[in-house]
Amino acid sequence: MEIKTVNLLREWFRHYYNRYGEGLAPPNAEMREFAHIPFTTEDHTLMSRHQTLKKDEIARFLAEKSPRHVYYSTAYYKTPGAPTMEGKTWLGADLTFDLDADHLEVPCKKEHDRWRCPKCNKTGWGKKPGRCPTCGNPGLEENTWICDKCLGLVANETTRIIEEFLIPDFGFSKNEIAVNFSGRRGYHIHIYNKAVRQLDQRARREIVDYITARGLEPKLHGIPPIPGSHGPLETDPGWRGRLASCAKGELEKELARHGLKPSDDLWRRISEGYWDQFKGWGEKKWRDIAVRGSSLRSGKTDEPVTTDIKRLIRLPNSLHGGSGFKVCPVRDPTEFDPLKDSLVFPMSKTVEIKIFEHAPPIRIADDTYGPYSPGEELELPLGAAIFYLCNEVAEVVSGV
Numbered sequence: 001m002e003i004k005t006v007n008l009l010r011e012w013f014r015h016y017y018n019r020y021g022e023g024l025a026p027p028n029a030e031m032r033e034f035a036h037i038p039f040t041t042e043d044h045t046l047m048s049r050h051q052t053l054k055k056d057e058i059a060r061f062l063a064e065k066s067p068r069h070v071y072y073s074t075a076y077y078k079t080p081g082a083p084t085m086e087g088k089t090w091l092g093a094d095l096t097f098d099l100d101a102d103h104l105e106v107p108c109k110k111e112h113d114r115w116r117c118p119k120c121n122k123t124g125w126g127k128k129p130g131r132c133p134t135c136g137n138p139g140l141e142e143n144t145w146i147c148d149k150c151l152g153l154v155a156n157e158t159t160r161i162i163e164e165f166l167i168p169d170f171g172f173s174k175n176e177i178a179v180n181f182s183g184r185r186g187y188h189i190h191i192y193n194k195a196v197r198q199l200d201q202r203a204r205r206e207i208v209d210y211i212t213a214r215g216l217e218p219k220l221h222g223i224p225p226i227p228g229s230h231g232p233l234e235t236d237p238g239w240r241g242r243l244a245s246c247a248k249g250e251l252e253k254e255l256a257r258h259g260l261k262p263s264d265d266l267w268r269r270i271s272e273g274y275w276d277q278f279k280g281w282g283e284k285k286w287r288d289i290a291v292r293g294s295s296l297r298s299g300k301t302d303e304p305v306t307t308d309i310k311r312l313i314r315l316p317n318s319l320h321g322g323s324g325f326k327v328c329p330v331r332d333p334t335e336f337d338p339l340k341d342s343l344v345f346p347m348s349k350t351v352e353i354k355i356f357e358h359a360p361p362i363r364i365a366d367d368t369y370g371p372y373s374p375g376e377e378l379e380l381p382l383g384a385a386i387f388y389l390c391n392e393v394a395e396v397v398s399g400v
Helices: 003-023 055-065 148-166 201-212 238-257 265-271 283-297 303-307 382-390
Strands: 034-037 048-051 069-073 075-077 090-093 095-100 114-116 123-125 141-143 177-181 186-191 312-314 350-355 362-364 367-369 377-381 394-399
Touching: 003 055, 003 382, 003 394, 034 055, 069 075, 095 148, 095 303, 148 177, 148 186, 148 201, 201 303, 238 265, 238 283, 350 382, 362 382, 377 382, 382 394
Parallel strands: none
Antiparallel strands: 034 048, 034 069, 069 312, 075 090, 095 186, 114 123, 114 141, 177 186, 350 377, 350 394, 362 367
């Protein structure tokens, strides 16, 4: 970033923290490690870690530093400000989940994500390959973007994990679950329950494996059906019910192809759970259906975030330095509009910026901006301009 851009962003981030910093303390703030990344003109910046802050110190600290990114530990420590992890003395950690557009198969990536090879200047759309297809260079640069489509898909997935797994299968209550828009491409789920604080990495990995269906054995859930036994029902809890739902749908299609109707005795018996009455499938067919069903019904979440018992995660209500949007607490992700509700900077003021990287179109608040090409100079509302500046596809020319 150029110094003019750094100064504008730092000043407006400071303005935000001066005004709203009092509400940024996480639960048990004195037991958390804090960290931040500053605004700088350097290409690579180091995270400043091992900071300890009391609840009433956070607002002043953020206003003074005006950082680009702010993090706090999901872990609780006896001495959170100790300069080494061993010296902190781990006391427990919240259970957290990170859902991001990168974890989902979102077709819009091909429309707005772009990669470039710095060695031969080859470019392409969509997810970057492991190596440059032209020169073989593995060090590709990637410029990810956001849109209503991918943010909507992540919101739906976040809600699904809560309503299909965390509440019914693990027994967490809604009062123990907090959801935050990450500020850019996804959502964070925080479980504030004392019973999970002492879970080690292995236990947390088992939770992720359960949600993602990794290692799921269909036989343990009644698929394929055992002759003479009652099979799984859609109303059964957990994965047994999910696999039953998937298999029942495929089975009814098969019965219909054979000319049967729901009123027929065989169809009725199978609907009651007597799956062994159907003799048309072998064990491999049953297993293939279960595997396909588990893939469709599994949750998509970032395993390292959940399994890391000393993880740093974005501070709720802080600003995301890659977008300028607020890390917003959210009641219902499907009712939240991240491109409008997380906007904190005024649209009544304007800034002149110059685009130096391709910028796909995006809706911010009620207007759509772009696409823009390198070399274009634009006068944009402050809230929109800060988005382009934080994404490092533009620099400040003049303005507030």
